[in-house]
Amino acid sequence: MLLLSSSAHHIYWLGRYLFRIGHVASHLPFCDDEQAADFAQALCLHIDDAENLNNFMLDHQQPYSLLSQLEIARDNIQELRGLLSAQTYAELNHIIKNAVSDGEEIQAVVGKCCALLKTEQNDVFLFFHVGQCIEKIDTHFRFQHNIQDVIASIDPIIEQLFELGWDDLQPNWQILKEQPNLNQFYAFTYNLENQFEAFS
Incomplete structure (x- = not known):
């Protein structure tokens, strides 16, 4: 494995945060209170109307807002300064630093970040x-969509992780494929986190 485990x-x-941010941003702005309440509940937020959810997601002061999540993503990028190319590192920081409080703009930010990261080394x-x-x-799982299709x-x-020597993940991944439920998902992600530590 070429990468340091911490990197x-x-x-x-960074991948998790950007996907999460992009997914939520793609639903903004909410116009229907019931839909907004259901969406908030899936994210474990106690918000029951569209206006408050829209405001919450674009509020710098809220730790779980999209802008706050972007700052956390940027913190991860700071830790990768010696790994990413100088151009990618600079552009990622610039893009996130200049993000504005708008759902479509935040989607564009996520798209640009993903495109830049695709140009980096394979690992x-x-x-x-x-x-x-x-x-x-x-x-x-949160929004009760079809799990089996996405796992497939x-x-x-x-499978590419197994080729890097992360074979300990294979049993949990196989169980998750056969029993796609939250308990098995958490078991797999727990094992995945342990693998990062094991290869440090």
Whole structure:
């Protein structure tokens, strides 16, 4: 494995944060109170109307707002300064630093960040992609979408981790494929976090 485990971990979480931010931003602005309340509940937020959810998601002062999540993503990027190309590092920081409080603009920010990271070395993009895949599964569970289809589509990405020597993940991943429920998902992600520590 070419990457330091700590770097791989930061890239993985960068992928998770950017997917999460992009998913929420794609639903803004909410216009229907019932839909907004259901969406908020899936995110474990106690908000029951569209206006308050829209305001919350674009409020710098809220720790779980999109802008705050972008700052956390930027913190992960800071940890990757020596790994990312100088151009990618500078552009990612510039793009996120200048993000504005608008759902469509934030979607564009996420898209630009993802496009930049695709240009990096294969191992960097692999762990970024893994992070996005895990967050996608989490999102499907939260919003009660079809889990089996998304797991099947992600399977080739997870298989690449086994090729890097992360074989301990294989039993949990196989169980998750056979029993796609939250308990098995949490067991897999717990094992994945342990793998980052094991390879440090």
